Amino acid sequence: MxxxxxxxxxxxxxxxxxxxxxxxxxxxxxxxxxxxxxxxxxxxxxxxNLTARSLRSGKSRMLGLVLSDLSAPYYAELASRLMSVASARGYRVLVEQSAALEENELSALHGPFRQLTDGLLFTPLRLDPDTVAGRIGSKPLVMLGEHIQDPRFDTVTMKNVRAAQAMTAHLLAGGRRRIAVIGASAGDSTGSPGLRLTGYRRALDEAGVGFEPALIVPSEWRRDAGASAVEALLDRAVPFDAVFGLNDALALGAMHELLIRGVKVPQDVAVAGFDDIDEARFASPSLTTVAPGMQEIAERSVGLLIDRIEGKEKSDDGVHVEAGFELRIRSSAP
Amino acid sequence: MxxxxxxxxxxxxxxxxxxxxxxxxxxxxxxxxxxxxxxxxxxxxxxxNLTARSLRSGKSRMLGLVLSDLSAPYYAELASRLMSVASARGYRVLVEQSAALEENELSALHGPFRQLTDGLLFTPLRLDPDTVAGRIGSKPLVMLGEHIQDPRFDTVTMKNVRAAQAMTAHLLAGGRRRIAVIGASAGDSTGSPGLRLTGYRRALDEAGVGFEPALIVPSEWRRDAGASAVEALLDRAVPFDAVFGLNDALALGAMHELLIRGVKVPQDVAVAGFDDIDEARFASPSLTTVAPGMQEIAERSVGLLIDRIEGKEKSDDGVHVEAGFELRIRSSAP
DNA sequence: GCCGCTTTCTGCAACGATGTATCCAGATGT
DNA sequence: ACATCTGGATACATCGTTGCAGAAAGCGGC
CATH class of the missing domain: 1.10.260.40 (lambda repressor-like DNA-binding domains)
Structure with a gap:
């Protein structure tokens, strides 16, 4: 043949x-x-024949990427960049969607998926560090995101606390005093929601503004959920003059609901997001958001993972990379 | 081990x-x-050990998906759905980004990527049918989209002409007479741009409205390009009362630019798109668009490809599937 | 008791590459 | 002149499966 x-x-x-x-x-x-x-x-x-080579050598030159949902714009953009970076170093990326289900995260960690790949870029949303540590296997794994913060793992993350703090400070500087946060529960302190919420609280503290739990609305990080969250806020008649969506999808859904309800953005309520997905720039009004250095995250995480695979990175402890961030001040919260 | x-x-x-x-x-x-x-x-x-199995059996239970850019929202949503459908039938999807470059499309067609997968979901933007036919190899391939319309290939597509015609008719019914089209050249008649433009022209003909080439603006199918296209239209002072973006990203970019320039949507200019990506629903104003049956496309294309792989679909000719569509009338063009 | 057929299980080769050991020729050292 | 070394190539085993051929056992029919 x-x-x-x-x-x-x-x-x-x-x-x-x-x-x-x-x-x-x-x-x-x-x-x-x-x-x-x-x-x-x-x-x-x-x-x-890559399959034969892979069988004999034990290497597939494929990286696994586990995330909850590829259609979420942040993940789509991230995945696209990760693939480009990996491609430049001669690797492919095999994507697995976990739908944020624990069983799927588990099976990605030690199932056939793991076997097919030389290393994993892992974005867990459900698993805890010890479970991961227990099933990590022998192949390299780089944590993407902040659900798990553990010195044992290589981790590439963003400056969630400082970025959220900076964004909140920006809203405060604009005279906003009742800033609703969508996408976290008032008690959260870990994971992306918790860290971003912490940044928010720090900025409030610094400005001497009181923290009001009623302003914190838990929500999935999707557009529709963001819209529902605003609905809930308005229906509960909690007054607020700004909304900080903990990611852009959320913020855009929230903004949409505000505009529908006749609330003027930014005059009545300022809206800010987090991620700086391409869509944010082209929303109307354009969305003020945090640009979390996605390209840097892509380059560092793929670089670190491949270095581990190829034995170039030898550190015994987990390497921890934190990408920089920038505020993108646009019309929704000038 | x-x-x-x-x-x-x-x-x-x-x-x-x-x-x-x-x-x-x-x-x-x-x-x-x-x-x-x-x-x-x-x-x-x-x-x-899947690698060993694959070497011996010649099957990898992986499908290849070739598209230009995974970060484009339509492709991201489509890829996500394709992966879910494939997963339900026990297959994985390996994605390759072609960046709409001919060489990448070619290498996806017969390079190592092809070897790793049992069949291909192919969205060519550059290659012509004969080139594809020449390099198609022996493994099944299903065309996604309409750049290539050729009876030799299995193809899953959407009703581009009729959908674009229906959307144009809707705009005409709303009293619009100078409908700009962004994303095609006036001479196009093939590929997604050409087919959608054809639908547009048919609707004009039916309504007895003349076709005006100056209203047709070529553009990449991205938000930023859509914005630039509107800029060009306004700068050239071509009068228009509606914009039909040939995909949503484009339409949303265009709408953003209109709003920035102080043009009221839909009062001054109606805006319509194509794809019904999630973002469209949450844009402000929400975007009127065509929902091209993405789930149906995902199910039929993966189903057809797997049936070919497993020998369940035996037709000698290319199977041609056309998914249904619906108009989603929203605020941008009520 | 022999034949043929089905059921149940086994052994060997093969898929297409790479790792290890080895071999040979020529150069080098003494 | 003989042992040693090194560059350049080869042979064979091996990775973990599945395909193919065939063996052993059970069973009914004559």
């Missing part, structure tokens, strides 16, 4: 292993031999 | 091949034997 190394070897008049050596850039090969092999490869249109 | 079939066989006291038979649901196995094997598998926590 397909052309194999054997065919190439025969045509080039060398042994099978020599062909293999040429392909793997083995040092000691006479240029003439190498050329013969390359010519034969060319003539036959030979392409290495 | 890992547990192999051999370990299971030893523990269960049967031959290696019997273990394999159990795993592959071979018919003639005594229930007692089967149970012994299953127990051994359980006890050892055995998991089949």
């Amino acid at each position: 397909a052309v194999t190394m054997n065919d190439v070897a025969r045509l080039a008049g060398v042994s099978l292993k020599t062909v293999s050596n040429v392909l793997n850039d083995y040092e000691f090969i006479r240029p003439a031999t190498k050329q013969k092999v390359l010519d034969a490869i060319d003539e036959l249109g030979y392409e290495a | 890992a547990v192999t079939m051999n370990d299971v066989a030893r523990l269960a006291g049967v031959s290696l091949k019997t273990v394999s038979n159990v795993l592959n649901d071979y018919e003639f196995i005594r229930p007692a034997t089967k149970q012994k094997v299953l127990d051994a598998i359980d006890e050892l926590g055995y998991e089949a």
Whole structure:
């Protein structure tokens, strides 16, 4: 059927292993031999069988990416960038959607999916550190995001606290005093919601503004859920002059609901988000948000993971990378 | 290292091949034997090595998905759905971004990527049918989208012409007479742009409204490009009372630019899109658009591809599936 | 008791590459 | 002149499965 190394070897008049050596850039090969092999490869249109290579070598040059839902715009943009970065280093990315279900996160961690990949970019939303540590296996794993903060793991994350604090400070500086937060529960202190909420509280403290639990609305991080959250706020008649959506999708859903209800943005209520997805720039009004250095996150996490796979990163402890951030001040909260 | 079939066989006291038979649901196995094997598998926590299986059997249970850019919202949503549908049938999806470059489309077609997958969901933007036909290889391939319309290929597409016609008719019914189209060139007649433009022209004809090339603005199908296109229209002072963006991203970018320039939507200019991405519902004003039956497209294309792979679909000619559509009339063009 | 058929299970080869050991020729050292 | 070393190539085993052929056991029919 397909052309194999054997065919190439025969045509080039060398042994099978020599062909293999040429392909793997083995040092000691006479240029003439190498050329013969390359010519034969060319003539036959030979392409290495990755499955066989993978079986024999134990490496697949694939990275696994586990996230809850690829259609969420932040994840879509992140995945796209991760794939580009990985591609530049000769790796592919295999994506698995967990739907934020514990069982799916678990099976991604030690099921067939794990086996197919040389390393994992893992965005857990449900599992706790000890469970992960228990099933981590021997292949490298880089945590993406902040649901799990544990010194044992390599982690690439963003400055959630400081970024949320900066954004809240910006809203306060604009004269807002009753800033609703959508996407966290008042008691959260870990995970992305908790960390961003912490930043919010710090900014309030700094400004001497009291924290009001009624302003904190739990919500899934989706547009529709953001809209529902605003609905709830308005229906409960909790007064507020700003909404800080803990991600952009949420914030955009919230903003939409505000506008529908006749609330003027930003005159009556300012709206801020987090992520700086492309959509934010083109919303109306355009969305003020935090740009969390997505490209940096993509480059560092893929780089770290591949370095681990290839044994270039040897640190015994988990490496912890925190990407920088910038506020993008736009019309929704000038 | 890992547990192999051999370990299971030893523990269960049967031959290696019997273990394999159990795993592959071979018919003639005594229930007692089967149970012994299953127990051994359980006890050892055995998991089949997919790479070895794939090498031996020639099947990977992976589908390839080639698209230009995963961060484009339509593709992100589509990919997410395709993955879910595939997953339900026991397949994974490996995504490759082509960046709409011919060389990438080509290499996806017969490079290592092809080798890793049992079949391809292909969204070409550059290649022509004959090139594809020449390099298609022996594995199944399903065309997604309409850049290539060729009876030789299995194709899953949407009713571009009729949907665009219906949307244009809706705009005309709302009294709009100078409907700008963004995302096609006046001469296009093939591919998604061409087909949608054709639908537009048919609706104009039906209504007895003349076609004006100056209203047709070519553009990439991205938000920023949509914004630039509107900028160009306004700068050229071409009068228009509606904008039909040939996809939602485009339409949303266009709408954003209109609003920035102080043009009222929909009072001064109505805006319509195509795709019904989630974002459209939550835009302000919410975007009138065409819902092209994305779930149906996902189900039919994955179903068809897997049926081909498993030999259940035997038609010699290309199977052609056209998903239904619905207009979603929202505030941007009531 | 022999034949043929089905049921149940086994052994060996093969998929297409890479790792290890080895071999040979020529260069080098003494 | 002989042992040693090194560059350049090869042979063979191996990765963990599945396909194929066939063996052993059970069973009914004559």
